[in-house]
Amino acid sequence: MSIVPSSTQVLVIGGGPAGSTAATLLVREGFDVTLLEREVFPRYHIGESLLPAALEIFDLLGVREKVEAHGFQHKPGAYIDWNSEGWNVKFERLNENQTYSFQVRRDEFDQLLLEHAKSQGVKVFEGTEIKSVSFEGDRPRSATWSQTVGGDRHTGEVSFDFLIDASGRAGVMATQYLKNRHFPSTFQNIATWGYWKNAERLPDGFDGAIATVTVPDGWMWAIPLSDQTMSVGVVMHKSTYKQKRNASLQDLYAGAIADSPVVKKMLAQAELVSEVKVEQDYSYTADSFSGPGYFLLGDAACFLDPLLSTGVHLAIYSALLAAASLTSLQRGEIKEEQAIGFFEKSLSQAYLRFMMLIGAFYDKNCLSENYLSMGQKLTRLSSDQVLAFMHLACGTEDMADAQNPIPNSIFEEIPQQLRERLNILHNQQVSDDIKDKSSDLLKTNAEFFEAVDGFLLRTTPGAGDDLYVVTQPRLGLAQAKVPALQNV
Incomplete structure (x- = not known):
């Protein structure tokens, strides 16, 4: 078993897209980086549709060839059927280097990014949970951790110069220490979703696109994946969901599909091959994203809504911003207040x-x-x-x-x-x-x-x-x- 070091220059909490991206960018700039991930990958995660901006960050990570070679579904754009208005968004209209993106199985995609981080020199420890963070004033300085290997529990403490909190929705810093997470009532939505086999795809060479359509009680997504399954979800406001609470989760889900001519047609010959999943209270933001010696990235900082598929984008984008800020700060090119401000x-x-x-x-x-x-x-x-x-x-x-x-x-x-x-x-x-x-x-x-x-x-x-x-x-x-x- 590898031992978590007692000290590191940068400690990254979380091995999802935000954490692995920040860790890889920093280690490629010469930082000593340790990443602690609570789960053991691969692990399931929702949020399968990527934006074209990801390609530029993949190039900076040196991971684009691996992503291309993995065989993820190419995403040429999006079909939007919103309030009876329908149109295609074709990425080919963007610049020549960003004419597509990917639809991914997040267990595979996240593991690919984490394995790439390891290959670049990041010290990665899976199955390792942060138990507490210690501070000097407002600056985090060390963290205690716990892991279980072969039935034996191990604990320790690691000190660091900088902390990257990419702990996802759990939000170690925001929820346990800063206490600065807020939930807007206007985005208190509930999502239910499942996976379908043999679903019909969009026509006219647009078969890899995401479909986003409105239904009377909310809206739906349909995301085609490379294993010939389709992720299909419905999003409605919590108040609407409560009004329908006499119906079962499965009936709510089936009712939404029946209300969408587009999705109903796509699933006419398809088979539901998973349980119907549900998630709520996922829209929130911290009122600040950084401070002395720390940055909050991705879902640890904020999450908006499944609409427009911004989750992974904000995760890897925030990782780029933090890594660029830290590198210039460490080289003495800027002051810490400038890095935080930017x-x-x-x-x-x-x-x-x-x-x-x-x-x-x-x-x-x-x-x-x-x-x-x-x-x-x-x-x-x-x-x-x-x-x-x-x-x-x-x-x-x-x-x-x-x-x-x-x-x-x-x-x-x-x-x-x-x-x-x-x-x-x-x-x-x-x-x-x-x-x-x-x-x-x-x-x-x-x-x-x-x-x-x-x-x-x-x-x-x-x-x-x-x-x-x-x-x-x-x-x-x-x-x-x-x-x-x-x-x-």
Whole structure:
């Protein structure tokens, strides 16, 4: 049995996409990195649809050839049938290096990334749980761990210079120490899903695309996978789910499928080959994502919603931001407050921008022209409305932001628009069944808006504003050149 070291330069908690990406990027820059993962891989995880922006990060990791060779289902785009409006989003309209993505079995994909991290020199310990974190002031300095091998329990402590919390939904730092996680009532959805064999795929060479369609009580996804199964899920608000609580989980799931002509047709000759799974209370955010000596990545920091498949994207994107920040900090190129400021602002803006777009989709009165118009306002990559929406929804706008100083002008309209959007959703979702609890919901939203206000403050000029990610000749942050002041 390998022994967890007593000290390491960077401790990473969690071996999912966020943790393995950050660990690999850091070890490739010469850091001593130890990663502790509670589970033993492979392990099941939902969230199978990747965005095209992942390809650029795969290249930085040196893992793209392995991902390509594994045989995951290629994803050429998405079919969206939303409120009786249907259209295809074809990734081929993006730049030539990001014309597709992948639909993945997460047990296989996550293990591939973790094994790649090992091959690059990351010290990985699976089946090892963090029991506690010790601090010097506000700075985490060590962690105690526990693992069971062959029936024997082993414990120990590891000290570190920097902590990367990629512990997923468990959120070690946010839930146990910072106590700064908030749940917006407007996104309190419940997802149920299962896996089908022999499902019909989308036609016209679009067979690997994800289908996203509305039903009377919510919306559904249909994701084709390389093993000829299809992941099919339905998402509805918790209040709607409670109104239907007399029905069984299986009946709710079957009813949603029957309500969608698109999905019903896809599954007409298919067989359900799994149990029907359910998950709730998965939309949340910490009100800050970093601090002295630590960064929260991926689901440990925030999760929005299955719509637009942003989970893995925000995980690996936040890992890139953290790794670039740490490398420049360690090389003495920037101060810690600059690294924290850059990370906070960059991840906050990505999160808020997706929140606004998803909020528009959930607004029953919004049409495609609203999504496209919003996409154009929140991007800088294209004057073409459709292409601007695609850059935003595909994560490529985030990658452009990371590699350029972020113009605050893009976000000037966010505060009022975001409040209006979330309040509209809240009012649409309050039903007779939950009116008695409306004061509690308003309190929940008020707490969430406090977190959002913190994000919005980080979009104003401050530490890290003039920084951006560079990948050549080394990963790190560069500082935008400010024109010299003229004598007057």
